[in-house]
Amino acid sequence: MRFTKSLLPTLREDPADAEAVSHRLMLRAGLVRQLAAGVFVWLPFGQRVLDKVNTIIRDEMNGIGGQEITMPVVHPAEIWQKSGRWDGIPEMFKLRDRHGRDLCLGMTHEEVVAWLAAREIRSYRDLPQIWYQIQTKERDEARPRSGVLRTREFLMKDSYTLDPDEASLDRSYAAHEAAYRRIFERCGLRFHVVQSDTGMMGGHSAHEFMAPSAAGEDEVAMCAQCGYAANVELARSVPPAPEFPSSRREEVATPGARTIAEVAALLKIDPRLTIKSLLYVAPTAGPVLVLVRGDHSLHERKLMRAVGEECRAAHPDEVREHLGAPVGSVGPLGTRVPVVADETLREGTYVVGANREGFHVRGVVPGRDFECRFADLHTAVAGEACVQCGGALAVERVIEIGNIFKLGTKFAEALGATYLDEAGKERPIVMGSYGIGPARIAAAAIEQGADRDGIVWPPAIAPFDVHVVLVGSRDTQQAKAAEEIYAACRRSGLDALLDDRDERPGVKFKDADLLGVPVRVTVGNALAKEGVVEVRSRRTRAETKVPPDAVVEAARRCLAS
């Protein structure tokens, strides 16, 4: 690709609307342009990165027996009504055709796969199957953000496995996990595989592939000692217990103290000796009083799992109505509201709100002084102990780049996807679904590799292998050498970009750093003086001088190092 003939609009300044490193650099390096909130145009440079990523994905998916198909973006309402997902998903784009029929834009393709399986799979002899596609997904996200990391329209590699039984599903699932590990390794990413929430829809087992980055939206807890790793949405942890002073149960005045910090300061005690009482409201179960230790924060997702339905925090007037006290003074004593307490509170004696404004009660033992049910509710924080081995947990911010999920028979049953087993008995197909976000791979690679001067691509997904900088575009000797090097690279299978613009050298070097192509070849003064050009690694900045006819070999060495 020649710079002068390309749509490669690099930006000198940081775009005002971009915060995340990857977002900023993808705009500055001319990979993408934003059309609307969460809707992007991929320019040639960005497209090349997606193409490289997708080539790796296809290679590994085909390697485990995956068959590529393409499913529609427009879906009839009917299949979503059958699976029970037509209503209640605010992210679904819905539309109506000229005949008044309801349609939606596909946000995922379990329904279509189950529909297809229902018509085409008949016998256990047809199983197992792996079907995959790389297709655009549409989701009306509440808040698109961080450039390409969370968008309303995005490319996704989604695959679906069809198996006769759970044991076979386990094998398909394991094959996907292995393929995913190879894909992300080949893409040059650092990543973790963690246990993930199976969501409100149930499901059996799920893992997420997480690339560490400050721009990520998720957090994972990990134990370096035993390898336990989980999304904080479900990560369990054992916090170090404080020293519990022996205190009789008694009411104490805490005038004006509304927060845990204020109560602890007033009573001159460790916040870990207090209990935080939060009132939540569940649609069918009604009000629930939720308890976590004073220094902990509740993870609402864990609460939802414990209660079995979606909950919301109560309004202040609801708190007064159910507990007879304002928000800062509520507690579990003598209340008719059901109480669910974090497991940490099984042990110890605590200070709780007295349900009387301006008063707390000390010496309170959960389970003895009030009835409650225990569940894992608190958000794991770094330094707490691993539930498996007692090692110290680390907590890291991550970008979700892939997930794998055992679905079971839910969709097959809803859409009538069954097969006849060896005994001639009709049974539902057991499904799994597996996703990868190619754009997120690109963004994560930028997040993880970029330096002060711009992008540093992992060679495997770089838009080009070699960036030839022609310093003196009007110097015929240099121009001729640059053209020859450009042609030689292409002949030998290296993707090359030739900066043939009539620009000052500084501009070209700055752009080369910004664009992040792994190998830069500088054709400049040294050619006339010493008969050499410079071959330089973007990542290490190490430079070697070689004669023009040795560039391809030097570039390959540089790419491999």
Next chain:
RNA sequence: CGGGGCGUGGCUCAGCCUGGUAGAGCACCUGGUUCGGGACCAGGGGGUCGGAGGUUCAAAUCCUCUCGCCCCGACCA
């Protein structure tokens, strides 16, 4: 959905508080000088100040409504 911020040439922004001829830098076009880390000089083109309504002799500036975008949180099958 709750909270905050911002909309002024292609880009980054000033001007708004205190109403009175729309500005700067970069980019672009022409000519000249320059040429190994985002050059310089001279000349030039380009803006319904997001939109609508209102106040006023007069609105980028004040008021009301509206649309769009960004950030934090909630949500994320």
